[in-house]
Amino acid sequence: MATHLVVAEHNNGTLTKATLCAITAADKAGGDVHGIVLGQGTAAVAEAMAKYVGTVHHAEHEGLAHQLAQPYAKVIADCAASISATHVWAGATAAGKDLMPRVAARLDAGMASDIQEVVDDKTFKRPMWAGNVIGTIEVTSAKKVITVRPTEFEPKAEGAGGSVSAFAADPGESKMSFVGFDAVQSDRPQLGDADVVVSGGRGVKGPEGFKDVIEPLADALGAAIGASRAVCDAGWVPNDWQVGQTGKVVAPDLYIAVGISGAIQHVAGMKGSKTIVAINKDEEAPIFQVADYGLVADLFKVCPELTGKIKEIKG
Amino acid sequence: MKFLVTVKRVTDYEAKIKVKADKSGIVTDGVNMIVNPFDEIGVEEALRLKEKHGGEVVVVSIGDKDATQQIRSALAMGADRGVLVTSNDAELDSAGVAKILEKLVAEESPDMVIMGKQAIDGDSNQAAQMLAERLGWGQATFANTVTVEDGKVTVIREADGGLETVSCTLPAVVTTDLRLNEPRYASLPGIMKAKRKPLKEVSPADLGVDLALQVVVKGLEEPPQKSAGQIVPDVATLVDKLQNEAKAL
């Protein structure tokens, strides 16, 4: 029978939603599901994860204070070996994408990235070519490493609760060191978790456009803010707001694309949203092909009006 | 410093991708092929680091004979020489790419391997990290800024929630993100010179690599098409539809 090890990602002491989605995916493959929590001062995270899986392996070590792929991969692979794990899972977040191929190489496991469906315990479906193609792939090696597209799986619900067991971590020799982290300061919901996302593109014209038009609309909706690549490249907004094939994948209940043309690379990151609204002055813009509701208009005129109407409703 | 930079031959990001009727692959007839955009950024970064620190830039592609074009593009940008590892793409997974590169690294002894964060065809985002682990080297993925100093590479990385700075002792593997640089265009003299730059061909067998697949593509399909939405005349209608039809407000 399959034995799964799900790698926890945590943020300021809380388990991420992407981790819970990875647990759901592991469940679908059938078998025992374990978790691993790495870090320093992470007892609370291990306790939290035990509500979702049978056993949590808690790898506490000062050498694991920051997620660095080299020491993390070693400890995860050691833990996987100790429980004879057949599958190792994580969310397909920036952190998961950095770390998990390294785990795969260490375990000599084949890897399926960013899967959207578990067909069986060795077969998975995943988007390729910016979501233009869905590939069915089989991981033929004995051990398998999988990262999970969080928007395609429901987060696992809290269950009866398992146990936490200490794992004696040996991070080994590492050629990598952590220097610093420059966090994007924001009081808005996280892009990946938000129910509503308002995204701006080059049509917003500049950082002032984001301040004057996008932010008030997002505030009225309690929304997270996203952006197209063009806008991130221009430095108008933080890079980690980029939605798309090579940025974040989001699937909120409501996605409002403002001044975004709808290149396939952008659409790849938002087409799973429940309701999509596009505001663009060019009626030929490809974004209208994926939008449920399109408004052909000058965004500087209609966005303030929309913001006003929403405030009235939410008032 | 010596830089080993990978360039994958991929479908143009502007091409309309269609799946073959038998689901075995995509239709490539009439589809323009390019250097993977992330790899072009990698070539540019290597050239800039070479301009600063001196050294050599070696570009590698793994693929069929046609991948020579992508190597020549990198040579035209200014890379010094190329290596083509002849292989049919269908017979290759990311672990295979990493195994081939591991052997080339042993032959070439570069100080840094620069790769793309992902190939825009398979969207795997795996090969570089796998290589780093096989070599026991440090890795700095999704690089936004790369600085080399005192036998170390310090990289500002595009992470979730902000920018992370990590440092690796050399040799190390670096992968590029979109904001790292803007690749130069090849000049006409550059293109002429590229024709005469050395380009070596080897096979995986020459390198002694066993390419047993760990990941097999069973079939490809096109995703279901979304049905067309509606154009609304004004904000009032939009709000009404969002409230009463989509129940999204």
Ligand SMILES: Cc1cc2nc3c(=O)[nH]c(=O)nc-3n(C[C@H](O)[C@H](O)[C@H](O)COP(=O)(O)OP(=O)(O)OC[C@H]3O[C@@H](n4cnc5c(N)ncnc54)[C@H](O)[C@@H]3O)c2cc1C
């Ligand atoms: C390797 C690679 C990876 C990429 N990855 C991503 C990715 O992950 N995410 C991503 O988004 N892109 C990505 N791209 C870029 C993508 O191809 C497009 O270039 C980009 O999405 C375009 O951004 P945009 O829509 O903001 O700009 P544009 O295409 O310039 O569109 C601007 C739009 O604004 C409209 N507009 C202008 N003024 C107004 C106004 N006053 N009112 C209303 N509308 C107005 C215009 O009609 C136009 O449609 C990638 C590209 C490559 C090559």
Ligand SMILES: Nc1ncnc2c1ncn2[C@@H]1O[C@H](COP(=O)(O)O)[C@@H](O)[C@H]1O
């Ligand atoms: N066939 C190949 N030839 C050269 N480089 C490759 C090849 N496949 C992958 N790579 C490199 O590995 C990076 C990541 O690819 P992937 O893991 O396939 O998304 C790419 O950006 C390339 O730099």
